[in-house]
Amino acid sequence: MAFDELRVNGGSYPLAAAVGRTLAETLREDLGLTGTKVACGEGHCGACTVLLDGVPTLSCITLVHTVGNRDVTTIEGLREHPLVASFVRADALQCGFCTPGQIVSAAALVAAIPSPTREEVRHAMSGNLCRCGAYPKIEEAVVTWQD
Amino acid sequence: MARLIRTEKEVEGHYTEQWIVVDEDALDQWPAGPLQTVGKPAPRVDGRERARGEATYTADIQLPGMLHAAVLRSPHARARVRSLSLSSVLAAPGVRAVLEPGDSHVLTDEPGYHGAAVAAVAADTFAQARAALAQAAVEWEVLEPLLDPDQAVEKGSLVSEPNVSERGATERGVSEAEAVVEAEYRTQTVLHNSLETHQAVCVWESGRLDVYISTQFLWGVRATVAEQLELPPDKVRVVCNFMGGGFGSKNGPGEYTFIAAELARRTGRPVRCALTRREENLATGNRNSTIQRLTAGARSDGTLTVLKGDYVNSVGFEGWSPSTGGPMELLYACENVRVAEHGAKLNTPPNAAFRAPGFVEGTFGLECLMDELAARLDLDPLELRMRNYADSDLVDGRPFSSKNLLECYRRAQPHWARREEVRARSQGPWKHGMGLASQVWYGGGGPPSYAWVRVGSDGRVQVVTAMQDIGTGSRTAMAQIAAEELGLSLDRIEVSLGDTSRGPFASISAGSSTIPSMGPAVRSAAADAARQIVEIAAQRYHLEERVLSLRNGHIVSADGGSWPIEEITELLGEGQILGKGARGPNPTGMRTLTFGVQLAEVAVDIETGEVLVDRIVAIHDVGRVINPLGASSQVEGGIIQGIGHTLSEDRLLDPGTGTVLTQTLDAYKLPTIADVPEIVAEFVDRPDEHLTNLGSKGLGEPPIIPTSAAIANAIRDATGANVRSLPITREEMLRALRAAREREGLERTAETVGEVRSA
Ligand code: FES
Ligand code: FES
Numbered sequence: 001m002a003f004d005e006l007r008v009n010g011g012s013y014p015l016a017a018a019v020g021r022t023l024a025e026t027l028r029e030d031l032g033l034t035g036t037k038v039a040c041g042e043g044h045c046g047a048c049t050v051l052l053d054g055v056p057t058l059s060c061i062t063l064v065h066t067v068g069n070r071d072v073t074t075i076e077g078l079r080e081h082p083l084v085a086s087f088v089r090a091d092a093l094q095c096g097f098c099t100p101g102q103i104v105s106a107a108a109l110v111a112a113i114p115s116p117t118r119e120e121v122r123h124a125m126s127g128n129l130c131r132c133g134a135y136p137k138i139e140e141a142v143v144t145w146q147d
Numbered sequence: 148m149a150r151l152i153r154t155e156k157e158v159e160g161h162y163t164e165q166w167i168v169v170d171e172d173a174l175d176q177w178p179a180g181p182l183q184t185v186g187k188p189a190p191r192v193d194g195r196e197r198a199r200g201e202a203t204y205t206a207d208i209q210l211p212g213m214l215h216a217a218v219l220r221s222p223h224a225r226a227r228v229r230s231l232s233l234s235s236v237l238a239a240p241g242v243r244a245v246l247e248p249g250d251s252h253v254l255t256d257e258p259g260y261h262g263a264a265v266a267a268v269a270a271d272t273f274a275q276a277r278a279a280l281a282q283a284a285v286e287w288e289v290l291e292p293l294l295d296p297d298q299a300v301e302k303g304s305l306v307s308e309p310n311v312s313e314r315g316a317t318e319r320g321v322s323e324a325e326a327v328v329e330a331e332y333r334t335q336t337v338l339h340n341s342l343e344t345h346q347a348v349c350v351w352e353s354g355r356l357d358v359y360i361s362t363q364f365l366w367g368v369r370a371t372v373a374e375q376l377e378l379p380p381d382k383v384r385v386v387c388n389f390m391g392g393g394f395g396s397k398n399g400p401g402e403y404t405f406i407a408a409e410l411a412r413r414t415g416r417p418v419r420c421a422l423t424r425r426e427e428n429l430a431t432g433n434r435n436s437t438i439q440r441l442t443a444g445a446r447s448d449g450t451l452t453v454l455k456g457d458y459v460n461s462v463g464f465e466g467w468s469p470s471t472g473g474p475m476e477l478l479y480a481c482e483n484v485r486v487a488e489h490g491a492k493l494n495t496p497p498n499a500a501f502r503a504p505g506f507v508e509g510t511f512g513l514e515c516l517m518d519e520l521a522a523r524l525d526l527d528p529l530e531l532r533m534r535n536y537a538d539s540d541l542v543d544g545r546p547f548s549s550k551n552l553l554e555c556y557r558r559a560q561p562h563w564a565r566r567e568e569v570r571a572r573s574q575g576p577w578k579h580g581m582g583l584a585s586q587v588w589y590g591g592g593g594p595p596s597y598a599w600v601r602v603g604s605d606g607r608v609q610v611v612t613a614m615q616d617i618g619t620g621s622r623t624a625m626a627q628i629a630a631e632e633l634g635l636s637l638d639r640i641e642v643s644l645g646d647t648s649r650g651p652f653a654s655i656s657a658g659s660s661t662i663p664s665m666g667p668a669v670r671s672a673a674a675d676a677a678r679q680i681v682e683i684a685a686q687r688y689h690l691e692e693r694v695l696s697l698r699n700g701h702i703v704s705a706d707g708g709s710w711p712i713e714e715i716t717e718l719l720g721e722g723q724i725l726g727k728g729a730r731g732p733n734p735t736g737m738r739t740l741t742f743g744v745q746l747a748e749v750a751v752d753i754e755t756g757e758v759l760v761d762r763i764v765a766i767h768d769v770g771r772v773i774n775p776l777g778a779s780s781q782v783e784g785g786i787i788q789g790i791g792h793t794l795s796e797d798r799l800l801d802p803g804t805g806t807v808l809t810q811t812l813d814a815y816k817l818p819t820i821a822d823v824p825e826i827v828a829e830f831v832d833r834p835d836e837h838l839t840n841l842g843s844k845g846l847g848e849p850p851i852i853p854t855s856a857a858i859a860n861a862i863r864d865a866t867g868a869n870v871r872s873l874p875i876t877r878e879e880m881l882r883a884l885r886a887a888r889e890r891e892g893l894e895r896t897a898e899t900v901g902e903v904r905s906a
Binding site for chain 2: 042123135
């Protein structure tokens with residue numbers, strides 16, 4: 001079944017991407033949603049994480065034509081999520097390049113487990129690399145997101 | 148008044164003498180300790196923008212008609228291009244221009260390392276550019292690479308003359324010693340791996356070049372690009388508003404900027420040249436590997452009589468030989484010290500500054516050596532360090548502008564006292580132990596650096612300076628400093644940076660220099676603006692200027708009067724108050740350094756060689772701390788990078804061909820959130836009374852410096868094994884454990900023989 005639409009953050013966009021184009025490229029270059037970052041382009045760092053029907057997914061290795069009618073949620077769709085404030089409060093970002101991906105992953109975690117333990121955070125977030133080493137404060141931000 | 152002065156400038160340990168013009172009213176330092184805003188924790192002023200994905204990084208710049216470049220890189224460590232044909236590349240879909248060796252000084256037909264840039268292409272999309280490159284017809288003559296650093300030194304293949312320095316008489320030092328330890332330490336090549344790869348977007352417009360670039364030094368890029376392209380510097384505009392990490396690797400323009408600029412010139416369109424992760428791990432620099440052959444001698448009371456270090460830095464095909472012997476020269480009061488550094492020129496990717504280059508590697512060797520010496524003398528490692536405390540810089544006899552390392556040691560004691568308790572946690576194959584290491588580094592910053600402060604009629608303030616915030620929180624620190632001086636809350640301050648056409652010259656963000664260089668300039672600009680506000684208020688309220696000051700958003704008079712600042716700024720209408728400030732000189736004849744100590748608690752599985760870091764305590768002396776929250780983040784980040792350096796990161800080469808095997812983030816093992824121990828950060832937080840109007844030094848680099856030695860020393864404490872090579876993989880750990888067992892066996896045999904003899 002062919003889909004000629006991409007559903008992103010509650011909106012719907014005509015899908016006119018060439019075969020082989022990734023979801024990350026489509027979001028960033030065609031839709032101008034540059035909050036999603038690409039740091040490796042090959043599924044190793046988590047910077048490009050978005051949600052597909054709520055499931056954290058690496059958009060750099062997801063072909064856009066395989067998304068189908070699933071709902072795509074990017075950081076732009078999570079701008080009012082309390083995690084944004086808790087990341088800022090805890091100083092859970094330095095350069096900030098990994099941060100959108102971290103927040104998207106954390107959003108999926110707290111949707112599934114509203115009060116995650118530190119162990120659960122460390123487990124769920126270990127696919128999101130942060131070269132600046134904001135990890136201790138990312139952990140803090142996620143466990144205190146409801147404050 | 149503008150003053151012409153001669154001063155010393157230091158970046159990453161390099162000193163240069165220079166004339167500078169400073170235009171600064173000397174301000175008294177603020178009192179020590181937390182003030183209204185400075186010294187209190189402040190979340191990042193741009194945190195929300197970054198966290199919401201609104202911040203525009205270089206990677207996010209999209210310009211109409213923008214083309215994408217891809218670079219053909221040498222697949223060989225050393226080769227010659229016999230023939231190169233790009234005609235099929237040019238004919239490929241979407242391709243607009245190609246460059247070959249000769250078209251740009253950054254392209255070569257005699258690549259000296261895997262990843263050297265040879266040719267480039269610009270196409271409508273990045274995918275097209277990459278696909279087109281695959282069509283390039285290259286015939287390579289593959290040559291034998293030089294890969295062994297010791298061999299390079301032997302053959303005289305060096306990037307510069309060996310750096311040899313000696314004080315005292317080391318031979319006498321050896322003969323006076325009652326205990327001598329000699330050991331060889333090795334550190335590996337480490338990759339920066341900033342999450343935003345190296346990249347630039349270049350646009351030409353009526354003979355002017357705009358460069359959007361992920362950089363640590365806007366003005367350095369401007370100067371280098373202008374010089375290379377023979378443009379007046381004002382024709383080059385460099386922009387970097389948000390930056391996705393650099394760690395030393397983004398101090399200059401890099402080949403990608405010149406490739407983008409040339410392709411943009413040829414096509415008349417904006418061109419992005421962004422490296423892929425794999426290119427990033429080939430061609431953007433690294434922390435070079437080292438071999439360190441070290442000797443320490445001491446009297447039985449622990450007084451050092453000699454320190455000697457022979458260092459080989461595997462610099463690579465280009466680059467510079469970092470000061471690996473620097474810590475040995477600076478850290479201890481030892482009269483007889485000899486350091487020799489060799490920078491081996493090899494067919495490997497060039498090094499680049501990486502968070503305290505040289506000192507991270509050199510501190511691993513030196514501080515492990517000190518603990519091996521302590522073990523030999525049966526002295527407490529902390530005691531040994533205090534016994535050899537340096538009160539002045541023994542390299543050239545200068546006093547320190549400030550040094551509170553003793554205070555760091557004092558604060559370390561309660562943590563150090565946990566040692567017995569930590570060891571007692573050992574159970575089965577898991578052995579626990581604790582170790583420490585000290586650090587010394589530069590970080591005093593220097594002039595020139597300038598800032599402007601603009602106050603509008605609404606009483607809001609904009610700090611304008613063309614500096615960069617590379618993720619360290621410098622934007623926030625500048626806002627705090629301006630807020631403090633103007634007596635305003637942080638939310639009334641906006642910081643505008645990241646554009647050479649929009650603000651004055653600002654220093655590099657390297658060498659832990661942003662806050663000590665820029666902070667004083669911002670304070671002086673804010674003070675200039677504050678003075679003008681007071682002048683206007685004095686006239687408005689018919690009071691003398693000297694009885695007025697700015698506090699809590701008010702103008703207050705000595706006799707208790709208080710008026711909201713807007714009462715005065717409103718008078719401006721569309722006018723503005725403009726304050727300007729400059730960084731003053733460094734104290735003459737003094738040495739400005741940062742100091743600290745870190746303690747590590749580890750657990751080692753002696754059966755498998757697995758090492759776990761449980762806790763790290765960091766106590767640093769960097770003068771006045773502007774933002775304790777951001778400062779603790781810097782410490783954590785440095786320590787986590789240090790843990791990667793110590794335990795998992797390793798850029799591997801194919802030993803036969805010299806090609807890089809670890810180009811991807813699954814092969815090159817960065818620390819993850821699951822690898823992070825408990826980290827405790829403490830600061831002495833005493834302003835350096837001789838340094839600028841702030842008394843602040845830099846903190847970016849200090850926390851990574853002692854991390855690996857503290858961990859290695861904790862491993863020795865836990866197991867008795869001397870790990871001497873980074874990373875401490877299970878293999879290295881098991882080797883060290885075996886060596887320790889053999890040594891113990893020999894000692895036992897020797898003892899038995901001794902007993903038999905004496906019987
Ligand atoms: S950019 Fe997608 S995983 Fe790294
Ligand atoms: S904040 Fe820089 S990579 Fe995470």
